[in-house]
Amino acid sequence: MNIHPTAVISPEATLADGVEVGPYSVIGPDVHIGKNTRIASHVVIERHVDIGENNRISQFASIGGDPQDLKYRGEITRVIIGNNNIIREYATINRATVEDIGTTIVGDNNMIMTYCHVAHNCKLASNIVMSNAVNLAGHIHVDDYAIIGGMTGVHQFTRIGAHCIIGGASAVNKDIPPYVTASGNFTKLYGLNQIGLRRRGFSEETIEALKKAYQIVFRSSLLLSVALKRIEEELPDLPEIRTFVDFIRKSERGVCR
Numbered sequence: 458m459n460i461h462p463t464a465v466i467s468p469e470a471t472l473a474d475g476v477e478v479g480p481y482s483v484i485g486p487d488v489h490i491g492k493n494t495r496i497a498s499h500v501v502i503e504r505h506v507d508i509g510e511n512n513r514i515s516q517f518a519s520i521g522g523d524p525q526d527l528k529y530r531g532e533i534t535r536v537i538i539g540n541n542n543i544i545r546e547y548a549t550i551n552r553a554t555v556e557d558i559g560t561t562i563v564g565d566n567n568m569i570m571t572y573c574h575v576a577h578n579c580k581l582a583s584n585i586v587m588s589n590a591v592n593l594a595g596h597i598h599v600d601d602y603a604i605i606g607g608m609t610g611v612h613q614f615t616r617i618g619a620h621c622i623i624g625g626a627s628a629v630n631k632d633i634p635p636y637v638t639a640s641g642n643f644t645k646l647y648g649l650n651q652i653g654l655r656r657r658g659f660s661e662e663t664i665e666a667l668k669k670a671y672q673i674v675f676r677s678s679l680l681l682s683v684a685l686k687r688i689e690e691e692l693p694d695l696p697e698i699r700t701f702v703d704f705i706r707k708s709e710r711g712v713c714r
Contacts, residue, residue, distance in 0.1 A: 461498075473510075485521065491540070505533060505552060509540040509565070520550045524577030526595060529554050539565040539583070550575040557596050570607075588625065600635065602657065618704050620657065622650050631713045634704055636667050636697065644713050646675055659697070666692050670701050675714060681705070 459477040460466065466478065469486035476490050479498035484490070488502050491510035496502070500514055503521035514520070521536050523529060534553040537560055544550070548569050553561045557578045563569075564583035572590040575581065580598045588607035593599070599617040606625030611617070616632045623633060624640030633639050636654060638647045649671050654664050669692055674684045685702050692698055705712050 467504075479516070488521070503552075506536045506538070508538045509542075511540055512538065512542045512544065514544045515546045515548075515571075517546050518544050518548045518550075520544070522549065522551050524551050524554050524595070526554050526577055528556075529577075534559060534561075534577075536561045536563075538563040541566045543568045545569065545571045545573075547571055548573045548575075551577045553578045554595075564601075576613075582619070602653075603633075604653070606640075612710075615710060616704070616708065619700065620650060620653060622653055629713070631711050632704070632708045634712050635700055637671065639713055646713055662693070663695055663697050666695055666698055667701060670698055674705065 458472055461478060461480045463480045464478045464482045466484045467486040470484045470488040472490045473492040475493035477495040479496060481498055482496050482500040484502045485504040487504050488506045490508045493510055494508055494512040496514045497516040499516045501519045506521040532555045534555060536550055536552050542563060551561060553559055554577050558580060561577055562580045564581055566583050567581060567585045569587050570589045573587045574592045576593055576595040578596045579593050582599060582601040584602045585599055586604045588605060590608045591605045592610045594611060594613035596614045597611055600619035602620045603617045604622040606623055606627060608625055609623055609627040609629065611629040615629055618633055618635030620635055621633050621637050621639060623629065627640050627644050628642040629644050636650055638650045640647060649668050651664060670688045673688050677684060685706055688702055
């Protein structure tokens with residue numbers, strides 16, 4: 458370990474081999490940090506936080522603060538962060554309330570850029586990119602490989618689907634389906650995220666099937682339930698098609714159109 462002498466670390470914290478902690482950082486009680494995670498200067502990790510291996514946390518980030526929820530009454534809740542994440546300057550990740558999943562979760566290989574906010578009870582999967590000043594309100598779930606453009610605000614209880622991309626300065630108040638492109642205040646859909654899907658190795662057969670599914674749901678006059686049934690009857694039974702249909706069918710806030 459390489460701990461700067463000005464860092465303040467609780468005796469109730471656990472730091473694994475190879476952890477680095479920079480000047481004036483503060484690590485509170487019941488914090489567990491995995492191997493080779495590097496914490497820059499002036500970082501605050503308050504309490505009840507589990508951080509995995511090989512993460513990079515930049516200066517002035519704040520992790521494990523109380524949830525910004527008037528219903529919170531001091532219950533012990535956690536932040537759990539996986540491996541290989543990049544958390545940049547002034548990012549904030551708050552602990553959860555006891556509601557919903559009861560934990561704030563960040564998966565693996567995510568990039569959370571400067572001034573981003575991950576509120577209580579959010580669940581981020583893996584390989585997500587949040588550009589500068591993205592603000593996630595409480596209880597938001599973001600699936601794998603989603604990209605959220607800078608200065609975008611996302612309403613509480615919203616779901617962001619896998620492999621979608623949201624343009625900068627957007628306001629998201631409904632669920633964003635997987636594999637799509639969305640932008641605007643409030644967000645509208647602008648077709649399939651074809652460039653992103655090709656970059657990630659999706660086959661042309663899968664992309665064509667998803668294009669047809671998108672057209673059936675969003676560019677026809679069919680009722681939503683009828684459109685989803687038509688997709689299941691007419692398109693190939695691919696995992697991506699099932700993901701697309703299941704996401705829309707299970708939406709509680711309604712999907713962006």
